[in-house]
Amino acid sequence: MGQFTADEYSLLKNSKLYQGIESDVLQKTIEGAFVRNLKHREYLYTAGGTAESFSIVLSGAIKLVRPTVRGENIIVHIATVGEVIGALLMGHDKIMNYLITAKSMGPSKVLCIPRSTFQTNWKMSAQLQGNLSSTMYSRMNNLQDDKTYFAAPLKTRLVMLLLRYLDQSEAEMPGVITLPLTRQELADSLGVAVESVIRIMSEWIHLGLIRSQSQTIEIIALDKLIKSVEL
């Protein structure tokens, strides 16, 4: 809990979400907000809880997870710096319950904004609403992509997944996925068994297409990788 730094403020200011938003509007949209520091594997919220606030990721990454009947967990999205999570729940008249569990991957920092602030200050700004729906649009596309490639061979789907995560985290080092992804998390993103993911990635490592150490994945030969699955 606590305030946030000048760095974090400017991060917000420059994020996609606040594109074209005036400073005084920004100020209003984070009224009553507080910072939360999350440890590795710590929960931001869990499915079933009442959704009294939503969040913006300030650093690190938060995985959004859906529990299955069989105790498995499917990752529906990984939110990285600058992304909003839980906002779609805030617009409703009556208070909702989270359907999704949000869990930190590595240490993260998030800004938690109370529902009331959304109701009073977010709904007013047409620009902000627009930016928000842009975010939703792209997440919806990802989900539709997932559905579209349901029947494709696992290799193909894994390549597509890596490309997506690469896009999300490439900023610092080109060709490197900086998200701390375990094989299990890749499997959970695709809804398959860990072993299947491991077998495919081991093959790619032997072929020299990718490199992987301590949960970061480096794509060495993107072209060959793509060609190998005839995307």
Next chain:
Amino acid sequence: MGQFTADEYSLLKNSKLYQGIESDVLQKTIEGAFVRNLKHREYLYTAGGTAESFSIVLSGAIKLVRPTVRGENIIVHIATVGEVIGALLMGHDKIMNYLITAKSMGPSKVLCIPRSTFQTNWKMSAQLQGNLSSTMYSRMNNLQDDKTYFAAPLKTRLVMLLLRYLDQSEAEMPGVITLPLTRQELADSLGVAVESVIRIMSEWIHLGLIRSQSQTIEIIALDKLIKSVEL
């Protein structure tokens, strides 16, 4: 092309989308709109085209389809009466291309609203934006559900799909899916082969759990159906 009837107007007025919206606001949100009558299997728009308008379904049903590399088509959503389609594309500053193909199932009627009307008159209404994002929220949930149950046996997924379509079309006759769904369309909704769907449904018919004639499906023993897949 043409104007719409008083019936259709009151349908709009009472739709979820226009919940709590004043008549004069409604009028503004359909400025420049026109009605299109679609025949069975006729396209409303196709993936790749420029998105100059979006639509509200007045009667019938429109399937939203994504083309696959292998010539398959995955159904990402079926929009029924009162639903909006293509709206998420309208909010962007620059004009976008449809990523999805919209095709009529049976004869349908839609109200096509030009992009410009969205830009000028939709963005202004906070209430409308809220209603819109409620719609998006529920579609997003469906897509996340699909992802979550990816690994479940096909029988389970088929039951869930039938339940969803039942919810969407049950209004008139309880227990009956009035959408004119072919086995192929069920298969396309799940991303599986037609034959697999047929085999499962034949079994259910023999067991007396469902009944099916000329593309309408009647659920006879919902409880047994659910129990049989241990949902």
Next chain:
DNA sequence: CGTAGCCTTGAAGGTGATCAATGTTTGTGG
């Protein structure tokens, strides 16, 4: 009355799941 779309059934084969066993890395407390 012929064609197009839809439905059905069977046989063969492959992809990925499951189970089991074992090795490796990371993190924490003494």
Next chain:
DNA sequence: CCACAAACATTGATCACCTTCAAGGCTACG
């Protein structure tokens, strides 16, 4: 800084589910 636990990674063997291919029948509609 070491010891130990917990999380993570790996490999092999077996098997079920669903796909694919093939062939044929039914129904609607111009």
